[in-house]
Amino acid sequence: MVIASLFQRRRGVSSAPLFLSLAFAVTLGGCSTIGRPQELPLDHRMLPAETGRLQEFAAAGEDRLAEGESGLLLLPGNRDALDWRLAMVDNAQESIDAQYFLWDDDYTGRLMLKRLLWAADRGVQVRILVDDIFLTHSDRSIAALTNHPNMDIRIFNPNPARRTRAASAFRFMLEFRRLNRRMHNKLFIADGQVAITGGRNIGDNYFGVARGYNFRDLDVLVVGPVVDDMAQSFDDYWNSPYAFPGRKLHRRGTEEYLERVRERLEDDIARDPRRLVFPAEISAWDHLLYYGARELVPARVRFVADHPVERDDREVVRSLTDLLNGNEGSVREILIITPYFIPDEGVLEIFHQLEQDQVDVRLLVPSLASINHTAVHSHYRPHRETLLEKGVELFEYHHEPGGTGRLYADTAPFQADYISMHLKAVISGHRKSYVGSLNFDPRAMRINTENGLIIDSRLFNEQLRAIVAPLCEEDQAWTVILNPDGRGLIWTSDEGERRSPPARGPVQRLGEFLARLLPIANQL
CATH class of the missing domain: 3.30.870.10 (Endonuclease Chain A)
Known part of the structure; x- marks a missing residue:
């Protein structure tokens, strides 16, 4: 049976009306003016870890897989979805790659960033790729975080004009076709052994602790050969000309300011009642890893x-x-x-x-x-x-x-x-x-x-x-x-x-x- 394609391509190029351009653009304000997307030296992922808790977890699941199969674990619950991400961060030994459309400045967003900083402190190579569309007034903090020797952040398809909202809006209209295209991907990989993909971004609404509304959402945790394809996809985006280096977002994102970012993270987390549900302290996650490895489902999987x-x-x-x-x-x-x-x-x-x-x-x-x-x-x-x-x-x-x-x-x-x-x-x-x-x-x-x-x-x-x-x-x-x-x-x-x-x-x-x-x- 051969039938139509999802969403037939329209003839010609559509353009948004002026008021829509302005509506989208007001979220792109920042603190400085940056250059256009550019070619950067290729930066490839590290090889999968050969030791460590996550390697052992993946190996335990892969023992029950046939050749070419991957192991899958559904994550329908919002609490489990964050627990698994934290478990991956806390047990990572060599590398973490995170790719998201949204990374909210709320409790779970700050908690994830704090734990990633701690992972970088112990020598884990952390790479974060996030879309620019909602990164309002974050330039200096992002630039400061890249001063950590084990942490790098890139911004996908940023608006070059960031000094004022009016400048951002005007630039958005000038480059509407390019700046209107956003990176909606969601991907989280630790040690090249375990990955999560699905519908969730990083924020309180996705992990069940928001006050206004929480999402009913779904992710899949993955081990096995398809993880290599997922890691390659991350590299493709990371090394694309639209991945702008976070260190160039702000001239005053210094090492001294990095310490202020750390202190602010600590203070905000310590005052938030959500810390009683998702504690700030690192955990071994023994129970989660032990039973999770036994619940992995074998499947033929293709990452697209x-x-x-x-x-x-x-x-x-x-x-x-x-x-x-x-x-x-x-x-x-x-x-x-x-x-x-x-x-x-x-x-x-x-x-x-x-x-x-x-x-x-x-x-x-x-x-x-x-x-x-x-x-x-x-x-x-x-x-x-x-x-x-x-x-x-x-x-x-x-x-x-x-x-x-x-x-x-x-x-x-x-x-x-x-x-x-x-x-x-x-x-x-x-x-x-x-x-x-x-x-x-x-x-x-x-x-x-x-x-x-x-x-x-x-x-x-x-x-x-x-x-x-x-x-x-x-x-x-x-x-x-x-x-x-x-x-x-x-x-x-x-x-x-x-x-x-x-x-x-x-x-x-x-x-x-x-x-x-x-x-x-x-x-x-």
Whole structure:
């Protein structure tokens, strides 16, 4: 079966209106003016560690793998997701590579940075690559951190004009095509032996200790031969011309200022009540490593990532298209979970063809009440009836889910005001699946860079399905159906029936209405 590609390429180059350019640009302010992206001397990863706790952990898992297989461990819980990252940092012996779209300046962001500094203090080579889009006023601290002999930080595709917000906005408009492309990848590798990829960035919302909202999200921990491919992808981005050296962000990022950064990290962490849940002190993590090695699932795995520079090299989109297309009658159900969904004709054609092939498609997206970017919901909204008419089973995640919803999203004793959904996964039949960073929206499909895992394993598929299928049940999601009388839609859940989209209140409804008036769908 050969059908359409996800998100067909549009003719010509779209450009954002002036007000949108300004909206994006105001987040790019900084403290200095820097040069354009440039070629740097190649800096390759270290060889995988041959000794140490992480090498032993990986070896224990690999003992049960057939040749060519990797070992996978699903991380659905927000607390476990941070515990595993901290365990990797605390037990790393030679190298740590971290690649993220967001690294928030909150408790878990500071805690991760502090632990990485401690790892660098004991001789671990630490490399951090982070996208520039939300690095507001961080230039001096980043430059100071690179004074550590074992820590290097690079910024992906930075705005060269950083002295004022107005200058940043003007430069953003001048170089819109380049600066609009962001690195949305998520990747964490320790000692070349253990890696984590998936939907989570670094921040309190992703690890269950935020006050406003926490995400329901998903990562996969990986050992085995595919880790080498993940490390190579990191190197490709690290050595790309868009990876700007952090040491050049600010002239006053001195060694003395590095000590001030350390002191501020210590003070902020010591005053934060979250330290009772995620302590600042290093741990051996014996229990986590011992049982984790025994829970690894064998699988044939392929790591996919877009090219860091060539915007037409959409490896992740191609791989997902193949995953949805290459069924040849063997698949009867496909489950898609995405936090941001704005389809174009390519996606709708895929759904139509799957309906013709009698493949049941189940789609889970956030409800208006649970989404954290209201504007995205505004431009998803017009597609509901079309999706339902094409036979798609449509579910919208609840902002106050029952069942395991809060158990996975909130890290006790913290409980956010509401739960949002940030999980990105596709399950095709009983063997194949995808977990990664890609959303089903124009920005992910055409503009940003993405990564993820294409997995072939019946056992992993079963475990993934057991985690994500309950998100569609009536205690965690609204089922959206066409009104039998032909007038509008109906939302049903264990709370009953309603005829309008569930929202957090009138202010959000107003924002959703206003966002519908803006011609920004191709930038979301």
